[in-house]
Amino acid sequence: MSATSTFFRRPWVRWAAAALVVIAIVVLPLLLPEFANLTIARIGVFAVAVLGLNVVMGYTGQVSLGQIFFVGLGAYVTAYGVEQGWNIVLVFALTCLIPAVVGLLVALAAARLGGLAIAMVTIALPIVGVPLAKRLSDFTGGSQGLSARFTDAPAWTGLYNDQWQLYIVLLIGGISFLLTRNLVRGKYGRAFAIVKGNEAVASSMGISPYRYKVLAFTVASLLGGVSGFLYMVVIQYTSPETLNFGHSITLVASMVIGGAGSIVGSLLGGAYYVLVPQLTNEIDPSLTTVLQGAILLLVLFILPGGLVSLPRVLRRRRRRRRDDGARVAASTPAMAGPPDAPHPPPTDPQERRQDT
Amino acid sequence: MGTFIQLVIDGLSTGSIYAALALAIVLVNQATGLINFAQGGMAVLSAYIAWQLTAWSVPLILAILISIAVSFVIGALVERLLIRKFEGGDPDTAVVVTIGLLTLVTGVCAWIWTYNNRLFPSLFPLDTITIAGAVISIRSLGTILVIVAIMVLLQVLFLGTKLGLALRAVAINPQSAAFSGMPVGRLLMVGWGLAAGLGAVAGALVAPQLTLTPNMMDGALVYALAAVIIGGLTSPIGVVIAAWLIGVLENLAAVYVPFIGHDLKIAVPFIMIFVVLIIRPQGLFGRKTVVRV
Numbered sequence: 001m002s003a004t005s006t007f008f009r010r011p012w013v014r015w016a017a018a019a020l021v022v023i024a025i026v027v028l029p030l031l032l033p034e035f036a037n038l039t040i041a042r043i044g045v046f047a048v049a050v051l052g053l054n055v056v057m058g059y060t061g062q063v064s065l066g067q068i069f070f071v072g073l074g075a076y077v078t079a080y081g082v083e084q085g086w087n088i089v090l091v092f093a094l095t096c097l098i099p100a101v102v103g104l105l106v107a108l109a110a111a112r113l114g115g116l117a118i119a120m121v122t123i124a125l126p127i128v129g130v131p132l133a134k135r136l137s138d139f140t141g142g143s144q145g146l147s148a149r150f151t152d153a154p155a156w157t158g159l160y161n162d163q164w165q166l167y168i169v170l171l172i173g174g175i176s177f178l179l180t181r182n183l184v185r186g187k188y189g190r191a192f193a194i195v196k197g198n199e200a201v202a203s204s205m206g207i208s209p210y211r212y213k214v215l216a217f218t219v220a221s222l223l224g225g226v227s228g229f230l231y232m233v234v235i236q237y238t239s240p241e242t243l244n245f246g247h248s249i250t251l252v253a254s255m256v257i258g259g260a261g262s263i264v265g266s267l268l269g270g271a272y273y274v275l276v277p278q279l280t281n282e283i284d285p286s287l288t289t290v291l292q293g294a295i296l297l298l299v300l301f302i303l304p305g306g307l308v309s310l311p312r313v314l315r316r317r318r319r320r321r322r323d324d325g326a327r328v329a330a331s332t333p334a335m336a337g338p339p340d341a342p343h344p345p346p347t348d349p350q351e352r353r354q355d356t
Numbered sequence: 357m358g359t360f361i362q363l364v365i366d367g368l369s370t371g372s373i374y375a376a377l378a379l380a381i382v383l384v385n386q387a388t389g390l391i392n393f394a395q396g397g398m399a400v401l402s403a404y405i406a407w408q409l410t411a412w413s414v415p416l417i418l419a420i421l422i423s424i425a426v427s428f429v430i431g432a433l434v435e436r437l438l439i440r441k442f443e444g445g446d447p448d449t450a451v452v453v454t455i456g457l458l459t460l461v462t463g464v465c466a467w468i469w470t471y472n473n474r475l476f477p478s479l480f481p482l483d484t485i486t487i488a489g490a491v492i493s494i495r496s497l498g499t500i501l502v503i504v505a506i507m508v509l510l511q512v513l514f515l516g517t518k519l520g521l522a523l524r525a526v527a528i529n530p531q532s533a534a535f536s537g538m539p540v541g542r543l544l545m546v547g548w549g550l551a552a553g554l555g556a557v558a559g560a561l562v563a564p565q566l567t568l569t570p571n572m573m574d575g576a577l578v579y580a581l582a583a584v585i586i587g588g589l590t591s592p593i594g595v596v597i598a599a600w601l602i603g604v605l606e607n608l609a610a611v612y613v614p615f616i617g618h619d620l621k622i623a624v625p626f627i628m629i630f631v632v633l634i635i636r637p638q639g640l641f642g643r644k645t646v647v648r649v
Contacts, residue, residue, distance in 0.1 A: 057448070061446075061448055062448075063448050063451045063452070065393075065455070109629070109630045109633045109634060110633065112633050112634070113585065113633055116391045116447065116451060117585060117633070119391065119393075119451055120391065120581040120582075120584065120585055121585070121626075121629060121633075123393070123577070123578060123581060124578045124581070124582070124622075124625070124626045124629075127574060127575060127578045127622060128578075128620075128622055128623050128626050131619045131620050131622060131623075132620065132623065134619065135617075135619060135620050245571075245574055249455055249458070249459055252452065252455055253455070253456065253459065256452050286466065286467050286470070287463070287467060288463070289459060289460075289462055289463030289466055289467075290460060290463030290464055290466075290467050291463070292459055292463065293456050293457070293458075293459030293460025293461070293462075293463050294460055296452075296455075296456035296459060296460075297438070297453065297456040297457070297460060300442075300449065300452065300453055300456060301441065304449065
């Protein structure tokens with residue numbers, strides 16, 4: 001097993017693997033049927049939203065229940081811009097900027113109280129957002145909503161619409177994931193982890209918890225806006241229903257179930273968000289909400305690290321069984337986490353827990 | 357002038373409903389340091405239980421009392437079977453647990469009773485009386501009186517009884533409380549049970565006004581959380597006053613500020629939160645907590 005792991009650690013192997021993934025991403029949309037392409041594109045849309053939620057919740061430890069508000073805001077900005085006939089690059093820039101500014105303002109107030117205030121304030125965002133979207137009907141089209149078709153494949157590409165849309169999602173989503181990965185692995189990621197671990201320790205080290213919480217929330221809102229843009233790319237229609245409080249809760253559930261504080265977990269979360277409601281609807285539509293609540297609680301109970309930690313948990317269990325058999329130093333369980341899950345620094349044992 | 361008085365009294369009445377939910381949230385928070393986002397959902401479940409009992413032709417008062425008792429048991433069981441595993445750990449995880457609980461409870465209500473609106477009979481007669489030119493419903497006055505009575509009872513419970521003293525001790529320092537021989541686990545269960553019972557009162561009071569649906573309390577939960585933030589997590593009286601303030605201000609804003617109107621009045625507590633958080637981050641009546649490394 002160690003031979004294979006050193007093999008995979010060689011630089012050229014990693015580059016080759018990355019190249020394979022890129023080629024697969026470029027080729028697959030051309031091969032897959034339309035339905036699969038659309039499903040993957042929708043997973044991409046919500047994976048970006050979950051990624052944003054991960055920045056603020058998974059990495060920084062601030063519960064946010066308002067992420068869908070920023071997705072909806074981004075979708076509305078996109079729809080309005082397209083309707084006004086603005087340049088699409090300008091529209092995209094605004095879709096990043098406006099949710100980020102709104103998120104900054106919300107966080108400036110909410111992060112002051114610390115603790116669960118962000119959760120308590122953000123729960124109001126989608127609940128206020130729906131009547132607000134209905135009220136500002138000059139911009140939002142009221143209850144009717146807005147639709148915008150700007151992502152039909154250009155003729156010169158010779159692609160179908162679904163392929164073109166999937167390419168846009170893969171490109172913008174891919175860049176969002178890369179940039180976020182760099183953010184949370186670097187200096188800021190370490191600061192986030194310390195703030196998450198113990199705020200008092202963070203401030204005693206000269207890291208302002210307030211500033212980093214506000215920063216994380218702003219980044220999350222920005223990613224929510226990007227997700228809203230992609231939402232319009234794929235779904236091409238938004239209404240107050242987009243902002244529904246239930247969607248926000250499902251986003252939180254998706255993040256936890258995928259794996260908090262993990263890049264891959266965000267992808268799994270996006271897949272959960274899109275696929276599982278379809279699945280539970282197949283079983284029994286009236287049971288959908290019950291099942292979703294039950295799945296969330298079940299995951300919290302038996303797999304607190306989310307789906308992304310499943311291989312690690314299985315590996316540990318297998319190793320423990322082997323160790324039990326051989327009675328070798330079982331006192332050092334392997335804590336080999338996935339490379340993209342930064343463990344918070346050792347702090348007060350009361351505070352410190354596995355990233356949940 | 358008549359309209360003004362009427363708006364204030366009606367505001368106090370709706371504020372009282374938020375206050376009941378907010379008191380339940382404070383109760384759980386005081387006992388466990390958690391914010392229970394499922395409080396609204398549990399209140400809806402209690403209201404459905406009461407509704408089901410009346411549908412089985414149990415008298416309304418009795419139905420509500422039974423639903424309070426059943427809710428107490430449910431609340432205690434939820435603490436014992438679900439929350440206990442996450443207490444003392446990462447508060448964020450515990451919050452997500454309560455969110456999962458909210459989804460589950462809402463789903464169960466929708467599954468058993470569907471999303472169709474149910475008419476919930478009012479505890480108070482729908483007659484009105486006229487005071488200084490304002491037409492005021494008995495229901496508003498009754499709701500306010502019920503909440504004042506509960507607030508006084510809670511205050512007496514916490515400050516005047518042994519149980520209240522024990523609950524406070526567990527809240528302030530569970531470890532020391534355990535060392536001095538208190539049954540911390542049982543006290544936590546009692547705290548959750550009391551909160552669920554309070555939620556049942558809120559459910560019975562709010563259901564006649566909104567008609568009963570599984571999502572009925574989502575809005576009320578926001579108001580209650582706003583009251584908790586504005587009043588300060590540590591002060592039951594502060595929370596009730598904040599809830600009343602929200603109810604009155606939102607009613608006045610809906611009528612006197614044209615842009616807000618009736619459909620946007622839920623934004624009022626949100627704006628108040630912003631103002632309060634910027635001026636007094638610990639809430640109007642809250643204590644500042646000191647953090648030690």
